[in-house]
Amino acid sequence: MSSYGIFHRIALQLFNFFSSRKDQCLCTVCGAQGKFLKRSSNLRESMICPHCQCISRGRHVAKLILDTFSPDKTSLNDARNELSKLRIYELSCNGSIHEALKALPLYHCSEYFDDVPPGTITPEGIRCEDIRRLSFQDGYFDLIISEDVLEHVDDYEKAFSEIYRALKPGGHHIFTIPLYGDRKTRKKALVKNGEIVHLLPPEYHGDPVRGKILVFNEFGTDLSDILAMLGFQCEFVVAGKMDEKKFGIFSSIVLRTWKPI
């Protein structure tokens, strides 16, 4: 091979090496390193970890959990020892964060079913809770996690109040919701005399339990004021510099709120 050919081959190998390293991302949920898979143009709901199947949103939430409770660890799996000491409640019994945390001794999770009383366990072993009237005692949890849940609750003030009540002083609610930077919070629908009343054209999101679920609320620029009125300290965090560029500022925000000590 000529010296030019060798040079060309080395240059190509170096290019491939650095290109592949650029694509190697660390999953903050499972700790695996790999290339995340883009399955849709909505990158917040895509960029799937090939190992644990989590999407960007879940990794952002996991990053905030780590920053808050175990800053020297890089994934929920790595932080199991620290997280096992926390009373954790996740408002879902599905998803990659649930899979990463479900074996922890003080972990709780629930789903909402219209016709099952709060605190009841279904025959399949799933706890039912209504976020507007949780069956947990006051000041119980160190950490409550929710991903895109609160926009689907007709009385979101009651839901946030219940989260506040169930948190220990110093406890955190780390969560995502669709957040709009160009408007104030508004209700798109409400429940009156047991019937849903649409104030704006109905919008539905996909849901692993029901197939689809109605959006009751759009949260906007006044959300921190609303949370402060309920007693929370509040921080809006953009999870990751690379993600900020890739995913746009509003779709990358995770909210970290906590009950003051």
Ligand SMILES: [Zn+2]
């Ligand atoms: Zn993963």
